[in-house]
Amino acid sequence: MSAALQLQDDRERIYSQLKSRSTVNPNHEWLACMVASWCGGQGVLPDYLGLECEQFHALTEHFFPGRNLPEQAPSGSKLDFSRMLERDDLVTLLKQFSNADIVETDWIIGIIVAGCLGSDHLWQDLGLWSRSQLSAMLQRNFPELAAKNDKDMKWKKFLYKQLCEAEGLYLCRAPSCNVCIDYPKCYGSEE
Numbered sequence: 001m002s003a004a005l006q007l008q009d010d011r012e013r014i015y016s017q018l019k020s021r022s023t024v025n026p027n028h029e030w031l032a033c034m035v036a037s038w039c040g041g042q043g044v045l046p047d048y049l050g051l052e053c054e055q056f057h058a059l060t061e062h063f064f065p066g067r068n069l070p071e072q073a074p075s076g077s078k079l080d081f082s083r084m085l086e087r088d089d090l091v092t093l094l095k096q097f098s099n100a101d102i103v104e105t106d107w108i109i110g111i112i113v114a115g116c117l118g119s120d121h122l123w124q125d126l127g128l129w130s131r132s133q134l135s136a137m138l139q140r141n142f143p144e145l146a147a148k149n150d151k152d153m154k155w156k157k158f159l160y161k162q163l164c165e166a167e168g169l170y171l172c173r174a175p176s177c178n179v180c181i182d183y184p185k186c187y188g189s190e191e
Helices: 003-018 026-039 053-063 087-096 105-115 122-126 131-141 143-148 155-166 183-187
Strands: none
Touching (some): 003 026, 053 105, 105 131, 122 131, 143 155
């Protein structure tokens, strides 16, 4: 069996174990995917999934009680938040648009912000299995923010564009996205 197939089998086995508890909370599904990928060394999430130690333990106890999950990133990923000057701005943006009725919002925000440090598509950096999972997760947890992405811009680019616009910065020289030569980089397929 190839290494890629073994990783996929491991991820699916871990996911099945994490999902063995029935729940109606869709965040449980997406978190199980991210944790399964993370346990298999995929994605870029660092130790504690990018959360504070206490947050990580609260999340795992809430969604995966009795599961012995590693605290350190199996991939060895060590993201340096000191180089992420926009970390607080991303947290503020996501909190501003968060669904306040959802207990796990702060955990999801912390994980998304950690994923923004990666260099791939946000859904891949988070360890989700498809872009549609990320879209659904953002629509559930940040419905007004997700609705603003009405042209289906790639999510990481969209979040950073929101930060720039909030500061009154418009770095793109094109008069509109439709005429920009980089259009496929912002709106092209991520699959």
